[in-house]
Amino acid sequence: MKKNRTIFIYKQWDSFCKNLNDYGFTSVSAANMLTTAPCKPFLVLKHDVETNLSKALILAQIENNYSHRGSYYVQSYLLNCKKNVDILKQIQELGHEVSYHHDVMDSNKGDINRARDEFQRNIDLFESNGFSIQTVCQHGNPVIEREGYSSNRDFFRNTEVAKSYEHISEIMLNFKRRISVNYTYISDTGYGWKIISDPENNDVLKCDDRDIALLNLDRVIDIVKSEYPVIISTHPHRWHDNVIAAGAKDIVYKSLKVITKCAVKIPFIKKYMGRFYYLAKKI
Secondary structure, eight states, X not given: OOTTSOOXXXXXXXXXXXXXXXXXXXXXXXXXXXXXXXXXXXXXXXXXXXXXXXXXHHHHHHHHHTTOOOEEEEOGGGGGSHHHHHHHHXXXXXXXXXXXXXXXXXXXXXXXXXXXXXXXXXXXXXXHTTOOOSEEEEOOOSSOOOSSOOSTTHHHHSHHHHHHTTTSEETTTTHHHHHTOOOEEEEOGXXXXXXXXXXXXXXXXXXXXXXXXXXXHHHHHHHHHHHOSEEEEEOGGGOBSSHHHHHHHHHHHHHHHHHHHHHTTXXXXXXXXXXXXXXXXXX
């Protein structure tokens, strides 16, 4: 594994959170940004929680040690287990935002009416468990075949949906307009760190994202220092206790990525793979 590449282990996240504090950057939740006049520098540590809530809790505890408050966007199916709800409440009690990581357009094959019904059911599910929904984040399924829509962002692009849920900000779509502040969006997509060129429109415009030189968290801090305000997005299930586990997961990811790139060139296989898009949440 390259010396300068990020190894997704908790020790690195702990060091990263400490270094942010040492440089005077303290993360606030996205929900907090809606109610507090933005001041520079500001930082949001954002987490897309698609599986394994125990790992999300570890990141939340690390952040809490350095007074960071993050936003944890959680797939709705995870709330069907009481143990998971209890873990999410622990995360919330640490001062973090717990909210909804939606993929209702993909789960309903672009049918906006069915998507609205599912979205409302899941909003009710979160709120009935004590999680107030002020911001949400779409899930980007990498292998699903879409017809008639671009991504899960299209849900909030719908005029009637936007009107019905005007009290909710979609972090990838209208959040920047809501807080009236430009920011840099950094993501761990592809098991490295990239600056997402246009979070609102990159699914439609197919923008080229910018690889961060050296691909490590030290470089991410340099970006924070030079380009704040910043949102940093990561996936808790990618983080591990040790280098061996993290390295093995990295190898699995890269192998599956190569196989998938080859497989999706075959129309029948691409269409069939779309039925198993949920497997991408595990990697």
